[in-house]
Amino acid sequence: MSSRPARTAGKHGPRPDDHVIVLFGATGDLAKRKLLPGLFHLARAGLMPSRYRIVGSAPAAEALGTEEFRKHAREAVSEFGSARPEGPAWREFEDALSFGAADPDDTGPLLAAVHEAERAVGGSPRRLFHLAVPPKAFPSVVDELGSTGLAEGGRLIVEKPFGTDLASARALDATIHAVFDESRVFRIDHFLGKESVDNILALRFANGLFEPVWNRNHISHVQIDVPEQLTIEGRAGFFEGTGTFRDMIVTHLFQILGFVAMEPPATLTARSLRQEKDKVFAALRPLDPAHVVRGQYEGYRDEPGVDPHSDTETFVALRVELDNWRWAGVPFYLRSGKALGQGRHMVTLGFREPALRMFPLTTQDTAEGRHNALVIDFDDPGRITTRFLAKEPGPEMRLGEAEMVFAYTDCFTTAHALEGYERLLLDAMLGDQSLFTSSDGIERLWEVSAPLLHDPPPVQSYAPGSWGPESVHRLIRPYRWYLPEER
Missing domain, CATH: 3.30.360.10 (Dihydrodipicolinate Reductase; domain 2)
Structure with missing residues (x-):
């Protein structure tokens, strides 16, 4: 963290290493309005990794099949994106989407989806997990990532609010730090x-x-x-x-x-x-x-x-x-x-x-x-x-x-x-x-x-x-x- 990481130049700026990105809460409002349209815009701008996959996730009761998730993403980008979901750029982005449900007592579908995405990318891609879920769900998702081994070497994006007072903020940090060290935690504020x-x-x-x-x-x-x-x-x-x-x-x-x-x-x-x-x-x-x-x-x-x-x-x-x-x-x-x-x-x-x-x-x-x-x-x-x-x-x-x-x-x-x-x-x-x-x-x-x-x-x-x-x-x-x- 002492210096900015080395970057590979993309079409209009730096380009990250190969990645598998997991969106928890992929069927929710934030993913629909910001995350899916934003990731597609990065792809069109040449700022996504050369090889990447995006795995959507939600509890089994809200789970989608991969084709349903791709349709959901198309609708999200069409309604909230800065560009239409069409042409070669969209087809490439759509092909990178898959879905894996996850419940605390059944993480099998998510594990299978992540491992399949990693095989499709090839090599040793980085993992990035985005918690676009209510704060009350943070502990269970973080525990899942730790118990399944998915957290190893991965990075975690956490949405606000970061607690509601000092005690709850400390408790949340303790939960996160039990699985992710601070250098791998990204508390996001879009401002x-x-x-x-x-x-x-x-x-x-x-x-x-x-x-x-x-x-x-x-x-x-x-x-x-x-x-x-x-x-x-x-x-x-x-x-x-x-x-x-x-x-x-x-x-x-x-x-x-x-x-x-x-x-x-x-x-x-x-x-x-x-x-x-x-x-x-x-x-x-x-x-x-x-x-x-x-x-x-x-x-x-x-x-x-x-x-x-x-x-x-x-x-x-x-x-x-x-x-x-x-x-x-x-x-x-x-x-x-x-x-x-x-x-x-x-x-x-x-x-x-x-x-x-x-x-x-x-x-x-x-x-x-x-x-x-x-x-x-x-x-x-x-x-x-x-x-x-x-x-x-x-x-x-x-x-x-x-x-x-x-x-x-x-x-x-x-x-x-x-x-x-x-x-x-x-x-x-x-x-x-x-x-x-x-x-x-x-x-x-x-x-x-x-x-x-x-x-x-x-x-x-x-x-x-x-x-x-x-x-x-x-x-x-x-x-x-x-x-x-x-x-």
Whole structure:
């Protein structure tokens, strides 16, 4: 893990060793929407191994035959893929698909399917197991892989949530580490596979324009804002036991915070990147419930399967602080929720005002301050906006807001860009853990979250289509949320 693994060049980038990929939960929603279409896109881009097989798996009650699985994959790619399932590329991909059911008391069909796939590939292909199953099924699947010997030398992709608190995260890690050592575990967060998240590293560390001012001397506050317009969409069974804090903040927004706040890594290797991100998590102060706003959209308790007295939050905003030399005294404001005004993925860095006020203040300036900002939209394909003040034309020295914008679509071709899951599936096959979460990191996040989990403030109601409870504006004062983008 000390360096990036050697890679064989493919058509448009690195190419992994030969593989047998086993998808547990292959008949489920994640496989249908992301994994099967993503693997086909990698194949079309020349980024799959030269020789590979994909074995779908599910409990016997949900099992498919190989031809049924191929039909299922065709429908998934047709509905959710970026290219039609047709032509030589599809026929080659389809031929690589097979299915093997697996139950704790009968792993024979899965073993037979994996061994047949390995014979078809030839040589000694690597094994990659993807747990696209509910968290409660993780222990039994991991135990199956250990008891059958399939885990030997293989790698494991684990889906979120990585526990629901510190105790459950430690128990999950102990279960996994009994079969797979940490160097072979890939805790996947599709946010970290976005091109624009990688671009945060490039923006910071490749440009002398930004790195010298990326600290408490020049930045007044940071916002990481991921509002969603969607409601829970019938997922009450999952959401009631999870809530927005566990679903979004611990899993996604804290990870983005790690990239924004980390020190320069010595190299762009998995070890260096993960060490610097984990140092950020080590510097996190325990969360103060007094600096947290929890919300619930009106009508949530009427959703099918939701407790009519539910206290589950569909919205959360919080203030986070770091105890280190770079960021001491700089508040980080994180916000995410369902049924909000827009669906966006934003990081906003507010810069301090110059010490000398040589320009007259307007009433709006007095009320809100005049802050330059660097705004990173990390939704695909992504853009970066620098907001600054410039003189308005005319005889008087009047200031107006101006912007400089970098947009991926205007500057680079995105024809061969990979979605988050596609990038991370490729990295897992390559053995590159740079964009995956470590066990130490996730356990530390649950540790600092304990005060909030033990004593959460009550939920406050908010209207669907709004920006959450009104108290979020008090939380961020003397600043204001960048979203909505009002000028």
